[in-house]
Amino acid sequence: MAKKSTKAAKALKKAKKGKAARVKPAKARAKADDKALHGKTKPWSPAEVEEAFRRFQEAMPEPKGELHHVNPFTLLVAVVLSAQATDAGVNKATPALFALADTPEKMAALGEDRVRELVKTIGLFRTKAKNVIGLSHKLIAEHGGRVPNTREALQELPGVGRKTANVVLNIAFGHPTMAVDTHIFRIGNRTGLAPGKDPLAVELKLLEAIPEKYMMHAHHWLILHGRYICLARRPLCEKCVIADLCKWPGKTVLTTG
Numbered sequence: 001m002a003k004k005s006t007k008a009a010k011a012l013k014k015a016k017k018g019k020a021a022r023v024k025p026a027k028a029r030a031k032a033d034d035k036a037l038h039g040k041t042k043p044w045s046p047a048e049v050e051e052a053f054r055r056f057q058e059a060m061p062e063p064k065g066e067l068h069h070v071n072p073f074t075l076l077v078a079v080v081l082s083a084q085a086t087d088a089g090v091n092k093a094t095p096a097l098f099a100l101a102d103t104p105e106k107m108a109a110l111g112e113d114r115v116r117e118l119v120k121t122i123g124l125f126r127t128k129a130k131n132v133i134g135l136s137h138k139l140i141a142e143h144g145g146r147v148p149n150t151r152e153a154l155q156e157l158p159g160v161g162r163k164t165a166n167v168v169l170n171i172a173f174g175h176p177t178m179a180v181d182t183h184i185f186r187i188g189n190r191t192g193l194a195p196g197k198d199p200l201a202v203e204l205k206l207l208e209a210i211p212e213k214y215m216m217h218a219h220h221w222l223i224l225h226g227r228y229i230c231l232a233r234r235p236l237c238e239k240c241v242i243a244d245l246c247k248w249p250g251k252t253v254l255t256t257g
């Protein structure tokens with residue numbers, strides 16, 4: 001606790017000397033987010049993008065997704081279950097589900113009622129249970145019980161959109177994809193790294209801006225950055241490794257206002 005307040009005091013001292021981002025009240029931060037959403041932040045130079053990802057890599061050389069899974073099929077199911085829900089919430093329900101069914105065949109045999117019961121703590125569980133059974137049947141009928149490794153085939157499965165397909169392609173098959181979730185959408189716009197009106201626009205800009213050598217892990221670095229540092233309401237700019245590169249005019253070093 002004492003360590004934390006010393007850190008905050010140091011950050012404030014630095015900010016007062018103009019050596020860090022200045023403190024902004026909540027209203028100014030909201031205005032800055034609005035401005036960023038309309039693409040009015042300064043663009044990043046290729047050297048700045050390179051530097052940002054060099055730092056992410058240095059801080060976390062092997063980032064990992066946080067969804068519990070044991071094979072590509074359970075990863076696919078976990079990602080389908082995670083739509084509009086937290087990874088932590090999904091992880092509470094899936095160990096029991098995957099202990100009973102870790103293949104499409106076992107999942108189909110388990111049946112929709114049982115799956116619904118097992119995932120009932122997750123939001124939209126009725127639709128999700130239906131999709132999990134639907135995709136299991138389709139995998140058995142059309143893909144020999146295996147998870148396909150192309151975006152087109154994945155997106156034909158019930159409950160699987162572009163973002164889910166990108167996550168599965170990246171984590172299960174090592175494709176350098178960029179799955180834009182709410183965190184990455186916010187970071188792309190807020191920082192000025194990849195402004196865009198919808199997730200697809202942000203995804204395409206990130207794919208264009210990020211050097212290829214960082215693409216395999218870029219999606220994880222950005223998600224974790226958004227989940228733990230660049231928070232929606234009160235980003236922790238004082239702990240941010242890219243604070244000097246970020247173009248957001250609402251940067252703050254203290255959580256005031």
Ligand code: SF4
Pocket residue numbers: 190191229230231235236237240241242243244246247248251252
């Ligand atoms: S946490 Fe970092 S990336 Fe997010 S707004 Fe603050 S300085 Fe920018």
